[in-house]
Amino acid sequence: MACRRRLSLADTALFVTCLVDQLFPQVGEATVDLLEQSGCTVAFPSAQTCCGQPLFNTGYRAEAAPLARRFIEIFEDFERVVTPSGSCASMVRVFYTDLLRDEPEWARRAEALAARTFELTEFLDRTSFSSGANLEARVVYHPSCHLKRELGVDEAPRRLLRQVRGLELIGLDDGDRCCGFGGAFSVKLPELSSAILEEKLKALENCDAQFITAADTGCLMQLGGALSRRGSGVRAVHIAELLAGRVAL
Amino acid sequence: MADERLQAALSDATDRLRDRRAQAFAEFPEGERLRDRARQIKRHTIDTLDTQLSLLAERFEAVGGVVHWAEDAARAKEVILGLATERKAKLAVKSKSMTTEELGLADALSDAGITPLETDLGEYIIQIAGETPSHIIVPAIHKTFDDVADLLEEKHGTARCEEHQAITQEARDRLRSSFLEADLGISGVNFAVAETGSLVIVENEGNARLSTSLPRCHIAVMGMEKVVPDLEAVSVFLRILARSATGQKMSSYVSVITGPRRSGEEDGPDELHLVIVDNGRSKLLADRALRESLYCIRCGACLNICPVYRHAGGHAYGWVYPGPIGSVINPTLLGPERAAPLPFASSLCGACRDVCPVRINLPHLLLHQRDAVVRASSTARIPGRSGFKGWVERSLVRAYARVMRSERLYGRAGRLARGIGARFASGGRIRRAPGLGAWMSTRDFPEPPKKSFRERWEEK
Numbered sequence: 001m002a003c004r005r006r007l008s009l010a011d012t013a014l015f016v017t018c019l020v021d022q023l024f025p026q027v028g029e030a031t032v033d034l035l036e037q038s039g040c041t042v043a044f045p046s047a048q049t050c051c052g053q054p055l056f057n058t059g060y061r062a063e064a065a066p067l068a069r070r071f072i073e074i075f076e077d078f079e080r081v082v083t084p085s086g087s088c089a090s091m092v093r094v095f096y097t098d099l100l101r102d103e104p105e106w107a108r109r110a111e112a113l114a115a116r117t118f119e120l121t122e123f124l125d126r127t128s129f130s131s132g133a134n135l136e137a138r139v140v141y142h143p144s145c146h147l148k149r150e151l152g153v154d155e156a157p158r159r160l161l162r163q164v165r166g167l168e169l170i171g172l173d174d175g176d177r178c179c180g181f182g183g184a185f186s187v188k189l190p191e192l193s194s195a196i197l198e199e200k201l202k203a204l205e206n207c208d209a210q211f212i213t214a215a216d217t218g219c220l221m222q223l224g225g226a227l228s229r230r231g232s233g234v235r236a237v238h239i240a241e242l243l244a245g246r247v248a249l
Numbered sequence: 250m251a252d253e254r255l256q257a258a259l260s261d262a263t264d265r266l267r268d269r270r271a272q273a274f275a276e277f278p279e280g281e282r283l284r285d286r287a288r289q290i291k292r293h294t295i296d297t298l299d300t301q302l303s304l305l306a307e308r309f310e311a312v313g314g315v316v317h318w319a320e321d322a323a324r325a326k327e328v329i330l331g332l333a334t335e336r337k338a339k340l341a342v343k344s345k346s347m348t349t350e351e352l353g354l355a356d357a358l359s360d361a362g363i364t365p366l367e368t369d370l371g372e373y374i375i376q377i378a379g380e381t382p383s384h385i386i387v388p389a390i391h392k393t394f395d396d397v398a399d400l401l402e403e404k405h406g407t408a409r410c411e412e413h414q415a416i417t418q419e420a421r422d423r424l425r426s427s428f429l430e431a432d433l434g435i436s437g438v439n440f441a442v443a444e445t446g447s448l449v450i451v452e453n454e455g456n457a458r459l460s461t462s463l464p465r466c467h468i469a470v471m472g473m474e475k476v477v478p479d480l481e482a483v484s485v486f487l488r489i490l491a492r493s494a495t496g497q498k499m500s501s502y503v504s505v506i507t508g509p510r511r512s513g514e515e516d517g518p519d520e521l522h523l524v525i526v527d528n529g530r531s532k533l534l535a536d537r538a539l540r541e542s543l544y545c546i547r548c549g550a551c552l553n554i555c556p557v558y559r560h561a562g563g564h565a566y567g568w569v570y571p572g573p574i575g576s577v578i579n580p581t582l583l584g585p586e587r588a589a590p591l592p593f594a595s596s597l598c599g600a601c602r603d604v605c606p607v608r609i610n611l612p613h614l615l616l617h618q619r620d621a622v623v624r625a626s627s628t629a630r631i632p633g634r635s636g637f638k639g640w641v642e643r644s645l646v647r648a649y650a651r652v653m654r655s656e657r658l659y660g661r662a663g664r665l666a667r668g669i670g671a672r673f674a675s676g677g678r679i680r681r682a683p684g685l686g687a688w689m690s691t692r693d694f695p696e697p698p699k700k701s702f703r704e705r706w707e708e709k
């Protein structure tokens with residue numbers, strides 16, 4: 001296993017998610033910065049792949065279960081696991097025990113791991129972390145559905161964003177409405193997904209923001225992809241990048 | 250989806266209902282506590298459903314009613330048609346019943362030479378338009394004021410209504426005489442009280458009251474989950490039902506019917522029948538995950554908040570129960586062969602769970618139905634899941650699962666996919682990619698980085 005320092009000293013395992021690993025490595029790096037700023041020693045267990053969420057969400061539980069067991073084996077020895085994704089965190093926290101409920105021993109291990117797994121912003125909000133970033137910009141926060149409704153994390157990311165000097169947090173009409181991504185949903189029903197997205201973009205166009213941010217790269221891929229297609233000036237960035245001061249105007 | 254007028258009518262109407270609900274609960278601090286209480290009552294009732302139903306039947310008959318049990322739609326229709334023909338009924342007035350809609354009762358009555366007449370405005374509009382309801386509280390939600398005015402002008406041959414009130418008045422005038430003429434009143438039931446054998450019907454127009462009291466014979470039709478233990482439970486539900494449905498504090502009319510008319514009483518029917526319908530509900534009851542879908546009190550709040558319902562409209566769900574709750578129960582009630590795609594048509598945003606007055610965990614139930622549909626598709630022929638398409642999906646899923654079980658395969662697959670992606674990229678984005686045509690008709694894909702996070706980490 002590759003990790004920054006010797007494994008025995010690392011207390012925090014980074015679960016980077018496949019989307020961040022393959023498409024948004026800068027988000028992973030910003031996450032490491034933030035965790036270190038908050039006093040953690042970060043390990044990256046390199047055997048990690050996917051938590052199984054795409055399979056679980058499309059109804060393929062039998063195929064998802066081995067990935068869940070594999071995930072537990074890789075991560076259960078760490079003091080805590082942190083991930084820059086509300087939906088992947090909720091997979092481990094909320095759905096693993098359901099997925100493994102017919103295997104009592106695994107269900108127990110899943111529960112133990114769930115108690116030590118955190119989404120990045122909820123974790124930072126509990127530590128003495130304080131963002132030293134500086135960005136004079138108008139920013140919209142998009143509460144990702146899984147983060148807000150499965151994990152109940154809504155205030156933490158907003159509190160953290162308010163720490164960024166110069167950053168103005170602006171509200172959106174019906175701001176907590178879904179962006180229409182939903183993983184496989186957007187691939188299976190692209191028109192419906194686009195129609196839902198459209199409402200979000202309309203609200204965004206009405207509010208003069210420079211950035212839209214969220215704690216999930218899935219939503220950001222959806223929002224950012226549409227903004228880019230329209231040639232919009234609004235940029236979609238992950239909250240870790242903002243908090244780590246890796247975003248410039 | 251294609252009809253923009255429908256889209257606009259629908260999103261305006263659902264927004265209005267949704268905002269009114271939010272307002273109603275904001276001004277009602279004990280609302281959250283009542284929701285917990287309502288859930289508790291439902292859980293208890295559904296867990297002891299057998300006992301509750303037999304108590305209800307016993308008390309209902311003790312106050313002079315007759316109970317009929319129907320295990321499926323065919324049996325329910327047989328019972329009702331039997332009662333109707335025995336009484337030589339010609340005209341049946343109907344009010345407030347999704348369950349009869351579920352059974353397809355109106356067609357069965359027509360086929361038997363009995364005219365079924367919907368008396369609630371929304372339902373009446375749908376009936377004369379020859380359509381089916383698209384919402385469980387507002388059946389004609391997909392129609393604009395102009396649509397309705399046109400329709401009445403055409404069907405009634407009278408002058409075009411210019412105001413909402415005129416529409417209501419015109420429909421009412423048409424219907425009034427029917428109540429007196431009808432031999433049969435057919436209604437739904439919101440709550441059936443086990444302790445007292447009473448039926449509770451909640452409405453805003455007053456037609457249920459007329460349909461159930463004027464004709465000589467009243468047949469009430471209920472799904473078996475509508476039973477509640479006592480009147481205290483009813484008072485809890487009444488306080489959250491109207492708020493969740495339309496944002497009102499209380500519905501305008503609440504009828505409590507206990508038995509037929511007794512000698513000396515002025516109104517009420519001579520005969521009162523209750524048809525208790527299973528029609529697939531015991532399958533929901535038997536499934537430990539899906540059981541809580543029977544807590545539903547059909548308020549419609551989950552429809553109004555659902556981004557998919559708002560864009561797709563109620564008819565896209567193919568049956569009487571649309572929206573999140575429809576996607577959950579239809580595959581079990583209809584069989585996956587007819588409703589398999591529904592649980593997949595959701596981004597799992599979970600907004601429905603936030604508003605559900607009995608806190609049904611709708612997104613989790615959708616996940617359970619997805620699993621059930623996938624499992625059923627290996628044995629049954631399910632559209633989109635069997636045949637070539639289903640085979641492709643299963644192969645992709647298996648390949649994905651295999652790659653993800655190996656660090657080495659995962660790394661290789663990632664490099665390969667990024668390499669292919671990079672060939673389609675220009676200016677930091679991908680505008681087109683094979684196999685992702687529809688997704689990419691409105692969205693760009695980011696240009697994949699040269700190195701993954703793990704490659705960068707290992708180089709440090």
Ligand code: SF4
Pocket residue numbers: 493544545546547548549550551552574601604605606607608609
């Ligand atoms: S599921 Fe809940 S919100 Fe939806 S109709 Fe039933 S009671 Fe209302």
